[in-house]
Amino acid sequence: MKPPEVDRIAGSRAAVAARRARAEVKRQIASGERTAGEVLDAATPENPAEATLRVSELIGSIPWLGPTRTARIMSELGISPSKRVGGLGVHQKKRLREFLVERQKRKIEPGALVVLAGPTAVGKGTVSAHIRDHHPDVLLSVSATTRPPRPGEIEGVTYYFVDDAEFDRMIEAGEFLEWARVHNAYRYGTPRSPITQALAEGKSVLLEIDIQGARQVREVFPEARLVFLLPPSWDELVRRLTGRGTEDQDEQDRRLVTAREELAAQDEFDYRVVNSDVETAAREVVDLMPTSPGD
Numbered sequence: 475m476k477p478p479e480v481d482r483i484a485g486s487r488a489a490v491a492a493r494r495a496r497a498e499v500k501r502q503i504a505s506g507e508r509t510a511g512e513v514l515d516a517a518t519p520e521n522p523a524e525a526t527l528r529v530s531e532l533i534g535s536i537p538w539l540g541p542t543r544t545a546r547i548m549s550e551l552g553i554s555p556s557k558r559v560g561g562l563g564v565h566q567k568k569r570l571r572e573f574l575v576e577r578q579k580r581k582i583e584p585g586a587l588v589v590l591a592g593p594t595a596v597g598k599g600t601v602s603a604h605i606r607d608h609h610p611d612v613l614l615s616v617s618a619t620t621r622p623p624r625p626g627e628i629e630g631v632t633y634y635f636v637d638d639a640e641f642d643r644m645i646e647a648g649e650f651l652e653w654a655r656v657h658n659a660y661r662y663g664t665p666r667s668p669i670t671q672a673l674a675e676g677k678s679v680l681l682e683i684d685i686q687g688a689r690q691v692r693e694v695f696p697e698a699r700l701v702f703l704l705p706p707s708w709d710e711l712v713r714r715l716t717g718r719g720t721e722d723q724d725e726q727d728r729r730l731v732t733a734r735e736e737l738a739a740q741d742e743f744d745y746r747v748v749n750s751d752v753e754t755a756a757r758e759v760v761d762l763m764p765t766s767p768g769d
C-alpha cells in the first residue's frame with residue numbers, strides 16, 4: 475500500500491494537470507481555435523478537460539463576454555454559477571447550445587441595428603413612424619408593453635399590449651432581446667425573434683426604446699448604433715409632452731424626472747440627433763444604416 479503522502483502528491487499533480495488542461499481549452503475558445511459550441515459537444519467523460527470546465531468559464535472565454543455579461547447569460551439560461559459543462563441537464567444543455575449557435579451567427583454589419591432613445595416626448599415615436607412609412611425595407615420593431623393602449627394605438631402596430639402574466643411568461647421563455655420597467659411604471663420589451671430574423675436576412679432594424687433597453691442591446695450587439703434624440707430645448711420638450719395630452723399631470727411629472735436623468739446620460743450614445751424637424755431627424759437616423767432603402 476502506498477503511504478498517504480504519495481497519494482496526496484499524486485492527487486495534487488493530477489489537479490494541476492487538470493487545471494492546465496482546462497486553461498488550454500479556455501485559451502482555444504478565446505483565440506477562436508475552437509468554438510464554445512464545439513467544446514460543449516466534446517464535454518463527455520472521455521474528455522475531462524471539457525467536461526470539468528465550469529459553464530461560466532466556457533461562456534466567459536468567448537471574446538467580448540466579460541464576467542458581468544456571463545453572469546447575466548447564466549442566470550437567463552437558468553444555470554447555477556458553479557455548474558460544470560459535463561454536469562448540465564438535458565434542457566440546460568439544449569438552452570446553452572441554442573444560445574451559442576445564435577451567438578455564432580451574431581456578427582452584424584455596423585448600423586444594421588439602430589437604437590433610437592431619448593427623453594419622453596422628444597419625438598422618438600414620430601421619427602420612427604416616419605421611417606416606417608418612408609423606408610419599408612427597415613424593420614421597425616414592435617415592442618410588448620403592459621401599458622394600456624392610448625386612443626388610436628393599434629395592437630401589433632404600435633405595441634403588443636399584454637398583461638403582467640403574459641409579460642412574465644415572455645421573460646421566462648427568453649422571448650425578449652431586452653426589457654425594462656420605464657418611468658417606474660409599466661414594463662416594455664423588444665421581442666427577440668423578429669430582430670434576429672430580419673438581421674439574418676440582411677435587413678436594417680430600428681428599435682425605439684428607452685435608455686435602459688439601449689444599454690442592454692449594446693451588451694448583446696456591440697455593433698449596434700445607439701442614437702440619442704434631443705429636443706431643440708427643454709421648454710420645447712415640455713411643450714411637446716403637454717401638447718400631446720396623453721398623460722395626466724402626475725404621469726407627466728414622472729416622465730420629466732426620467733427625462734432629466736436620460737439627458738444626463740446622452741454621452742453614452744454613439745450619435746446625437748436634434749429633432750427640430752421630423753423629416754431631417756429621420757434622414758439622419760436612416761443615414762446611419764448600411765444602405766438607405768427607399769432612396
Ligand SMILES: Nc1ncnc2c1ncn2[C@@H]1O[C@H](COP(=O)(O)OP(=O)(O)OP(=O)(O)O)[C@@H](O)[C@H]1O
Nearest residue numbers: 593594595596597598599600714718749750751752
Ligand atoms: N420635430 C417635431 N416638431 C414638433 N413637434 C414634434 C416633433 N416631433 C414630434 N413632435 C410632437 O411631439 C409629441 C411627442 O412625440 P412622440 O410621441 O413621438 O414622442 P416620444 O419620444 O415617442 O415620446 P414617449 O417616449 O413619451 O413615448 C407629439 O405630439 C409629436 O407630434
Ligand SMILES: Nc1nc2c(ncn2[C@@H]2O[C@H](COP(=O)(O)O)[C@@H](O)[C@H]2O)c(=O)[nH]1
Nearest residue numbers: 617653654656662663664682683684686687
Ligand atoms: N426598454 C424598452 N423601452 C421601450 C420599449 N418600447 C418602448 N419603450 C420606451 O418606453 C417609453 C414610454 O413609451 P410610451 O409609449 O409609454 O410613451 C419610451 O421611452 C419608449 O421609447 C421596449 O421594448 N423596451
